[in-house]
Amino acid sequence: MSELDAFRTEVREWLEANCPPEMREPVRDEDDVCWGGRKWVFKNDAQKAWLDACVAKGYTVPDWPKPYGGAGLTPEQTKILKQEMKRIGARSPLDSFGIWMLGPALLKFGTEEQKVHYLNQIARGEIRWCQGYSEPGSGSDLVSLQTFGEDQGDHWVVNGSKIWTSYADKADWIFCLVRTDKANKYQGITFMLFDMDSPGVSTKPILLISGNSPFCETFFDDVKVPKDQFVGEVNRGWDVAKYLLGHEREMISGGGAGGDMVSIGGAFAKSFGKNAAGELDDPILRAEMAAFDVDVFAYRAMGERFMDMWKTGRAHPASSNMMKYVGTELNKRRHELVMAGGGSDALEWDSKESKGGARARSWLRTKANSIEGGTSEVMLNVIAKRILDLPGA
Amino acid sequence: MPLYHNDDQAMLKDSVAPFMAEQAPVSHLRSLRDSADATGFSRELWAQFTEMGLPGMLVPEAHGGLGMGHMEAGIVLEEIGRNLTPSPFLATSVGAVAALAKAGGTQAGRWLPAIAGGEAIVALAIDEGAKHRPDRIATTATRAGNGFRLDGKKSFVLHGHVADMSIVAAKTDGGITLFAVPKDAKGMTADPRRLVDSSLASHVTLDGVEVDADAVIGEVDAGGEILDALLAATRTGAAAEMVGVGQGAMDMTVNYLKERKQFGKLIGEFQGLQHRAAHLYGEMEVARATVMKAQQLLDEGSEGAKLMVSVAKAKAGRAANLAVREGVQMHGGIGMTDEYDIGLYMKRDRALAEFMGDVHYHIDQVARMNGY
Numbered sequence: 233m234s235e236l237d238a239f240r241t242e243v244r245e246w247l248e249a250n251c252p253p254e255m256r257e258p259v260r261d262e263d264d265v266c267w268g269g270r271k272w273v274f275k276n277d278a279q280k281a282w283l284d285a286c287v288a289k290g291y292t293v294p295d296w297p298k299p300y301g302g303a304g305l306t307p308e309q310t311k312i313l314k315q316e317m318k319r320i321g322a323r324s325p326l327d328s329f330g331i332w333m334l335g336p337a338l339l340k341f342g343t344e345e346q347k348v349h350y351l352n353q354i355a356r357g358e359i360r361w362c363q364g365y366s367e368p369g370s371g372s373d374l375v376s377l378q379t380f381g382e383d384q385g386d387h388w389v390v391n392g393s394k395i396w397t398s399y400a401d402k403a404d405w406i407f408c409l410v411r412t413d414k415a416n417k418y419q420g421i422t423f424m425l426f427d428m429d430s431p432g433v434s435t436k437p438i439l440l441i442s443g444n445s446p447f448c449e450t451f452f453d454d455v456k457v458p459k460d461q462f463v464g465e466v467n468r469g470w471d472v473a474k475y476l477l478g479h480e481r482e483m484i485s486g487g488g489a490g491g492d493m494v495s496i497g498g499a500f501a502k503s504f505g506k507n508a509a510g511e512l513d514d515p516i517l518r519a520e521m522a523a524f525d526v527d528v529f530a531y532r533a534m535g536e537r538f539m540d541m542w543k544t545g546r547a548h549p550a551s552s553n554m555m556k557y558v559g560t561e562l563n564k565r566r567h568e569l570v571m572a573g574g575g576s577d578a579l580e581w582d583s584k585e586s587k588g589g590a591r592a593r594s595w596l597r598t599k600a601n602s603i604e605g606g607t608s609e610v611m612l613n614v615i616a617k618r619i620l621d622l623p624g625a
Numbered sequence: 626m627p628l629y630h631n632d633d634q635a636m637l638k639d640s641v642a643p644f645m646a647e648q649a650p651v652s653h654l655r656s657l658r659d660s661a662d663a664t665g666f667s668r669e670l671w672a673q674f675t676e677m678g679l680p681g682m683l684v685p686e687a688h689g690g691l692g693m694g695h696m697e698a699g700i701v702l703e704e705i706g707r708n709l710t711p712s713p714f715l716a717t718s719v720g721a722v723a724a725l726a727k728a729g730g731t732q733a734g735r736w737l738p739a740i741a742g743g744e745a746i747v748a749l750a751i752d753e754g755a756k757h758r759p760d761r762i763a764t765t766a767t768r769a770g771n772g773f774r775l776d777g778k779k780s781f782v783l784h785g786h787v788a789d790m791s792i793v794a795a796k797t798d799g800g801i802t803l804f805a806v807p808k809d810a811k812g813m814t815a816d817p818r819r820l821v822d823s824s825l826a827s828h829v830t831l832d833g834v835e836v837d838a839d840a841v842i843g844e845v846d847a848g849g850e851i852l853d854a855l856l857a858a859t860r861t862g863a864a865a866e867m868v869g870v871g872q873g874a875m876d877m878t879v880n881y882l883k884e885r886k887q888f889g890k891l892i893g894e895f896q897g898l899q900h901r902a903a904h905l906y907g908e909m910e911v912a913r914a915t916v917m918k919a920q921q922l923l924d925e926g927s928e929g930a931k932l933m934v935s936v937a938k939a940k941a942g943r944a945a946n947l948a949v950r951e952g953v954q955m956h957g958g959i960g961m962t963d964e965y966d967i968g969l970y971m972k973r974d975r976a977l978a979e980f981m982g983d984v985h986y987h988i989d990q991v992a993r994m995n996g997y
Contacts, residue, residue: 501997512997522992527911529933529991530940533918534911537628546629554907613896615903620879622902624894 239309243316250285254278256321265327269360270404283357286325293331293355296339300347301355307543329398330354330361334407336479337423341464341472350425362428364394364408364450365473372610374409375417375470379452381410381424388412388424390432390455396604400435400448403428410457413467423469426457442596443581443589480605481552482542491563491598493532497521500573521569524562531562550618557611560601567595626925628917630700638700640677648673649710651966657711658823664787665817665825666711671743674712681741683722683858688737690722694924695858699865699916706869709966709973711824713746713784715862721747721792723858724803728843728851732805736790748788749855750779750806750829757781757982759794759856764831766795766802773797773841775804775812775834781980785827786817792842792855793831799846803855810834822972857934860981861923864916864934864941867977871909871945874952874970878902881956898955905944905951912937912944932994939987942978949974 255278259265263275266283274280286292289303295310296302305313335354338347353359370377379392390410400406405427413420428435432455437445464472497512500521505513512518538555541547570591571578578595580586602608616622630638649670657667674680682698684690698719705712717740725733725740739745751759764777775795785791791813793804806813812834815827843851879902882893892898919937922930949971953960960967978984 495995497992497997498995501995506997510997511992518992518997519988521997522988522995523939525991525995526936526939526943526988529936530911530915533628533933533936534914537914537917540627541629544627544629551910554903554910557903558907558911609900612900612903615906616899620899620902620906621883622879622893622899623883623891 236308236312240312240316243313246289247316247320247322250282250289251317251320251322252278252281255282255323255325257323258321259323264323266323266325266357267360267399267402268326268328268357269402270358271402272357272360282323283325287356290355292326292357293335293351296335296351296355300339300351302351307540310543311539326357328354328357328360329363329403330359333363333476333480334361334425337407337463337472337476340475341423346463359404360399360402362397362400362403362406362450364397364400364406366396367393368395372607374473375421377409377411377421379408379410380414381412381422381457383412384456386459388422388457388459390424390426390452390457392452394450394452395438395447397435397448397450398446400428400450401437406433406450407463409469409473416467418470419467421469421473422466423463423472424457425461425463426455430455430457432456440596441599442593444593444597446597477606478549478552481556481611491559491566493528493535495525495528496566496569496573497525504573517569517572521573524565524569527562528566531559534558548619550614553606553611553614554619556606557602557608557615560598561608563601564598567591567598571595626921628914628921630696634696634700637697638704641679641701641704644673644677645704645708645710649705649708649712651709651969654709654711654823654969663817663825665784666713670710671712671746674714675743679714680718680743681722681737683718683726684737684741685726688726688733688741690737690741695719695861695920696917696924698862699920702862702865703869703872706866706871706973706977707873709822709870709873709969713788715859715866716749716783717745717747719862720749720855720859721790724792724842724851724855727854728803730843731839732842736805739789745789746784746787748782748785748791748827748829749859750782750785750791750793751852751855751981752781753777753779755780757979757986759852762794762796762801764793764795766797766804769835772835772837772839773802773804775806775831775836777831779829779831780826782815782827782829783824783980785829786815786825788815791829794848794852797846797848801848801852802845803842803848803851804836804840805842806831806834806836806840810836820976822969822976824976853931856981857923857930860934860938860987861916861919863977863980864912864919864937867941867945867974868909868913868916870970870974870977871912871941871948874945874948874967874974875902875905875909877967877970878948878952878955885957892955901951901955905947908944908947912941915940932991935982935987935990935994938982939984939991942984942987945974946978946984 266279291303293302294305294313298304331354335351338350367377381388381390408424409421410424411420412422432453434451435448438447439445501512507513574591578591581589678691679701681690682693686692722740725737736745753763766773766775789808791806793806795802812832814830817825817827820826882898885892916937919933922933952967953971956967959965
């Protein structure tokens with residue numbers, strides 16, 4: 233224990249010296265979140281200084297091995313670092329699909345050369361990745377995907393299209409599922425990596441019900457992909473994809489599937505008004521918010537237990553599906569209550585007072601939580617089959 | 626501390642789980658019920674508990690116990706819940722011990738070793754009406770002679786008719802005071818009622834019961850904190866037992882889905898049932914984590930424990946309730962029969978849900994603790 237205590241002290245001192253005060257403020261706007269990449273424009277010097285400090289220390293990916301840009305921390309040390317960052321309200325130095333998704337897949341399936349090359353790029357925030365999974369005809373039934381890579385000797389020629397590619401218009405590279413054998417459904421997909429600047433790649437943002445466009449359609453028109461740019465084995469990309477989906481659900485689970493994990497009633501009491509007894513001035517809404525708060529605090533404990541177990545290999549491998557299901561449904565409920573609590577103010581779509589319709593747009597955005605990364609219904613199928621071992625599921 | 630059982634705790638579970646399944650399975654509850662047992666539990670079984678050191682798990686070592694924590698007690702309670710085992714463990718070994726250990730002094734010295742030795746059953750005389758309202762205690766303790774005179778009515782007192790001592794919460798001039806009232810105290814009568822789950826709980830009348838000054842547990846007027854310790858421990862324990870009840874019901878039900886055939890298929894093949902079972906699994910997992918968190922915070926003496934205890938009682942209440950309702954429904958017709966065990970789970974869950982504050986009470990507490 234004392235070794236961990238010493239580590240905590242060391243982390244505290246390091247954070248004190250290296251985390252700029254501006255980076256301890258809550259995230260207010262989308263560009264407060266640093267995504268890195270070739271096109272990234274730092275919002276201010278503090279954002280850059282914080283990223284640079286974390287990169288130098290390996291703290292953008294603290295639990296990755298040092299040769300790949302991490303700090304080589306144990307699960308216990310990583311937990312301590314996160315606790316200490318949370319304690320001072322430190323922002324994440326770098327958010328990235330490279331860290332959350334591609335990295336873990338490379339750590340598991342990549343060659344040593346790939347790990348050194350790509351993981352360091354990710355850790356330093358040099359390359360911003362996007363994920364090419366879903367297609368217009370392949371949503372929940374992902375394995376039916378049609379984007380095809382034709383073997384041309386030293387390269388593939390890729391044709392097809394992807395949909396729901398998050399931030400494809402801002403990404404530098406894509407990790408992409410491409411069919412390379414039409415005769416083999418599961419064992420005919422290759423997990424390719426290529427530059428979004430390659431000739432033949434184009435993107436088109438999709439306007440969502442929230443009025444925002446975080447997702448794109450991505451088109452491949454005779455895109456040349458060198459034959460050494462794949463992970464795992466040719467035609468065995470489905471194994472990588474499944475592993476990565478598990479990680480995506482883990483990240484969603486550990487990283488806030490439940491959204492903002494604080495008391496909703498406590499936050500509302502200030503603006504909503506209270507009766508003489510000091511209770512929120514709407515008994516039915518108060519009751520619903522309190523019932524919701526119980527679920528929030530419960531899910532927070534679940535998140536802690538899940539991560540403790542996951543990091544030490546104690547968790548059921550499919551339990552991230554449960555975390556994703558419970559957490560995303562919870563977050564949707566939160567935003568329903570945010571709207572109810574906000575009343576007609578929360579309906580405003582573009583006024584300055586409403587911060588450009590922030591509440592309404594967030595509420596609508598959360599409806600995708602239980603669709604993206606595997607729908608709630610698919611999560612329930614997976615739990616039924618892999619955890620409860622129900623027949624024919 | 627990570628939120629899973631460490632090696633010692635896993636070993637405890639490995640010894641308690643088979644013990645409870647072999648010595649006190651659901652058939653044990655049935656045989657007590659069918660023989661119209663008047664005690665409410667089996668003294669032979671309690672002697673076996675004692676051989677394993679269970680009654681004194683939470684009793685400090687200085688008083689002859691094992692000095693363990695709520696996490697360990699929760700392991701026993703979950704198995705009690707899973708097997709629907711009737712026992713005074715929750716009231717005596719968790720609730721009463723928490724109060725006595727918190728208070729220290731004469732009564733702790735008198736009763737803790739007796740509890741650890743399996744010699745004393747202690748009842749908790751807190752509630753006064755059909756609902757749990759510990760902030761509205763009306764029973765009075767007035768100074769009389771060397772001690773106090775107790776007057777009032779208590780309800781839902783588990784083991785009240787057989788307890789060697791009852792912890793009575795009463796109003797004194799400057800607050801709440803807890804008293805250790807021995808079973809033969811003049812003026813105290815216990816009227817046991819059989820409850821839906823076949824347990825026995827008493828309506829206790831205190832009619833001018835005279836106790837010595839040293840019957841006070843802790844200090845006069847300072848019983849609030851001790852009562853809080855008692856309530857936190859008992860609520861967390863009840864939540865752990867409900868996790869066991871819910872898990873037992875869920876396991877039975879999921880197994881049934883894999884056996885029962887209709888329309889030429891196992892009913893577990895139907896997605897309508899699969900999704901409900903999978904949803905229940907998630908709720909039970911969350912409830913389990915929540916109860917463990919409350920146990921951990923209590924064991925650490927953390928300030929955050931109070932909130933988490935209410936969260937745990939509410940969440941475990943919701944999840945176990947879902948488990949028993951889905952259990953009966955998915956069993957179909959046989960779920961309604963007395964012969965089948967799933968209904969017994971529903972009954973025990975109902976009693977535990979009410980004990981020391983139901984879901985609604987604790988949801989309200991969570992709102993209050995968050996300032997609304």
